[in-house]
Amino acid sequence: MLAFIFASKYLHIMEIRRDVFQAIADPTRREIIRLIATQPVKINTIAERFDVTRQAISLHLKILSECGLLHIRQSGRERLCEAKLEKLIEVHDWVEQYSKLWKGRLKALKNFVEQEELQSKIIKKNKRNKINQIKKSKK
Amino acid sequence: MLAFIFASKYLHIMEIRRDVFQAIADPTRREIIRLIATQPVKINTIAERFDVTRQAISLHLKILSECGLLHIRQSGRERLCEAKLEKLIEVHDWVEQYSKLWKGRLKALKNFVEQEELQSKIIKKNKRNKINQIKKSKK
DNA sequence: AATTTGCGCAGGTAAATGCTTGCATTTATA
DNA sequence: TATAAATGCAAGCATTTACCTGCGCAAATT
Numbered sequence: 117m118l119a120f121i122f123a124s125k126y127l128h129i130m131e132i133r134r135d136v137f138q139a140i141a142d143p144t145r146r147e148i149i150r151l152i153a154t155q156p157v158k159i160n161t162i163a164e165r166f167d168v169t170r171q172a173i174s175l176h177l178k179i180l181s182e183c184g185l186l187h188i189r190q191s192g193r194e195r196l197c198e199a200k201l202e203k204l205i206e207v208h209d210w211v212e213q214y215s216k217l218w219k220g221r222l223k224a225l226k227n228f229v230e231q232e233e234l235q236s237k238i239i240k241k242n243k244r245n246k247i248n249q250i251k252k253s254k255k
Numbered sequence: 256m257l258a259f260i261f262a263s264k265y266l267h268i269m270e271i272r273r274d275v276f277q278a279i280a281d282p283t284r285r286e287i288i289r290l291i292a293t294q295p296v297k298i299n300t301i302a303e304r305f306d307v308t309r310q311a312i313s314l315h316l317k318i319l320s321e322c323g324l325l326h327i328r329q330s331g332r333e334r335l336c337e338a339k340l341e342k343l344i345e346v347h348d349w350v351e352q353y354s355k356l357w358k359g360r361l362k363a364l365k366n367f368v369e370q371e372e373l374q375s376k377i378i379k380k381n382k383r384n385k386i387n388q389i390k391k392s393k394k
Numbered sequence: 395a396a397t398t399t400g401c402g403c404a405g406g407t408a409a410a411t412g413c414t415t416g417c418a419t420t421t422a423t424a
Numbered sequence: 425t426a427t428a429a430a431t432g433c434a435a436g437c438a439t440t441t442a443c444c445t446g447c448g449c450a451a452a453t454t
Contacts, residue, residue: 399452
């Protein structure tokens with residue numbers, strides 16, 4: 117428990133601020149992942165697709181590489197960037213634990229709404245009966 | 256196409272820098288989500304669980320709220336934070352499109368490794384036969 | 395009515411992020 | 425061998441982030 121408090125206090129200092137969640141937070145980096153998802157691509161080719169300098173893209177690639185989302189392979193004077201999509205399992209698993217919760221809730225909500233509808237129908241029916249009774253008694 | 260280039264150029268200016276990916280990038284915010292995932296919790300109760308000030312936590316809650324991951328409900332002088340986990344669908348779907356790719360690759364890799372093993376066995380077998388032949392001829 | 399509790403808001407700081415320009419280095423190629 | 429191409433590295437800058445302290449205000453509690 118103490119360790120937990122300690123860890124949470126110094127998390128922003130201790131932790132290498134390069135986890136997968138951090139890496140995919142940036143839209144440019146997500147776009148890079150999309151580009152290299154199916155086949156390895158040269159650094160320059162990636163850079164050409166964006167309107168920022170090659171250096172800026174290089175930095176993004178470094179971040180992605182540092183957190184294990186891609187691997188850079190030297191090939192002559194070129195460098196090929198290959199996606200390591202398995203690293204996304206971390207994110208997948210994290211979301212998955214909550215998807216169970218929200219799916220459960222949606223189901224519960226659906227049941228609730230259906231129950232409400234049923235109740236509302238019964239009330240309406242009773243109301244109609246009462247109105248009919250009043251009408252009858254007026255006659 | 257032009258629109259895409261334009262969009263990608265000004266993405267970091269145009270975009271409200273508060274998307275779900277950005278929100279879950281911070282470990283403190285992920286921990287907050289964990290705390291309120293199953294039931295609504297008061298702001299102060301959340302803040303007590305961390306070693307930073309209430310104000311810092313309040314800011315995190317604001318960010319989570321702005322991107323739709325939680326809803327703050329006033330209840331007298333208290334404020335209850337309720338998780339809106341459905342918002343994680345965005346992340347879920349994004350990861351899912353790549354999970355298909357990485358699963359496919361792992362399968363391909365498995366096949367490749369199995370093939371390699373088979374090849375290696377055949378080679379070893381051939382080698383063994385040769386050695387035996389040599390041994391035989393020596394005798 | 396006075397105090398406590400639960401919060402928001404404003405202003406300030408240090409570090410991180412995202413980008414730039416300029417220069418060095420290695421490897422193909424004319 | 426000179427040159428072009430593909431890249432890395434370093435220094436600098438604006439913006440954002442993740443904190444902090446201090447203050448104010450309204451709803452409960454005493």
